[in-house]
Amino acid sequence: MSKEKIYTIKITEAMNQKCGCPLCIVQQKLESDELDRILGAAMMEPDVRIKTNEQGFCNVHLDAMYNKSNKLSLALMLHTHLESFSKKLYKDTVPMLKNTPEPKKQRDVLDKKRRTCYLCSRINEFMSATYSAFSYMYKTDPDFDGKMRTQPYFCLKHMRLLMEAASHELSKETYSRFCRTLNDINREYTKQLLGDLDWFCKKFDYRYKDEDWKNSKDAVERAVKFLK
Numbered sequence: 755m756s757k758e759k760i761y762t763i764k765i766t767e768a769m770n771q772k773c774g775c776p777l778c779i780v781q782q783k784l785e786s787d788e789l790d791r792i793l794g795a796a797m798m799e800p801d802v803r804i805k806t807n808e809q810g811f812c813n814v815h816l817d818a819m820y821n822k823s824n825k826l827s828l829a830l831m832l833h834t835h836l837e838s839f840s841k842k843l844y845k846d847t848v849p850m851l852k853n854t855p856e857p858k859k860q861r862d863v864l865d866k867k868r869r870t871c872y873l874c875s876r877i878n879e880f881m882s883a884t885y886s887a888f889s890y891m892y893k894t895d896p897d898f899d900g901k902m903r904t905q906p907y908f909c910l911k912h913m914r915l916l917m918e919a920a921s922h923e924l925s926k927e928t929y930s931r932f933c934r935t936l937n938d939i940n941r942e943y944t945k946q947l948l949g950d951l952d953w954f955c956k957k958f959d960y961r962y963k964d965e966d967w968k969n970s971k972d973a974v975e976r977a978v979k980f981l982k
């Protein structure tokens with residue numbers, strides 16, 4: 755199956771669910787598949803191990819791997835990563851004829867480590883291709899605008915990233931139609947969310963305590979998902 759087809763299928767599956775931002779659904783599934791992959795067979799592949807040794811993992815992904823049950827895979831991977839990183843930190847930062855590492859060089863090594871993560875880089879690469887595929891589907895499928903309009907919302911992060919990808923992929927006219935659709939959907943959702951948040955706050959006032967919660971019970975959770 756071509757790579758493009760894979761992105762198209764994942765977008766279509768997420769859009770069929772109609773529960774939340776479809777790009778968040780694609781990303782959550784991808785995060786989970788990538789965690790299973792790295793703690794499974796991929797961990798033993800030499801070319802993968804070279805990359806994990808070099809790039810390491812961000813805090814979010816270290817926690818996510820730690821919370822999975824496969825501690826042996828994680829231990830093996832962290833062992834070689836820590837070994838290769840400690841060489842950089844303690845050997846590569848020692849200037850000639852000296853025994854002690856140079857603090858400035860060490861800070862640079864530590865800073866670089868903070869900015870690299872094997873899983874983030876794979877996920878970002880896949881998601882970038884997904885945003886382009888989304889624009890391509892918009893351009894080539896005449897029903898896609900209507901399918902977009904059946905989505906509950908596009909979270910603000912994905913709204914920005916979709917608009918950015920579409921600005922490169924679509925003609926001026928199609929791009930403005932695409933942006934109008936995104937705005938129509940999100941404006942409507944924001945209106946609903948504001949009403950639900952307002953009602954949620956009112957429910958803490960004794961005058962409303964016996965009233966129905968309406969749709970506001972999960973309003974805070976939905977607002978966080980939309981904004982983050």
Ligand SMILES: [Zn+2]
Binds near residue numbers: 777778910
């Ligand atoms: Zn999203």
Ligand SMILES: [Zn+2]
Binds near residue numbers: 811812814872873
């Ligand atoms: Zn990461």
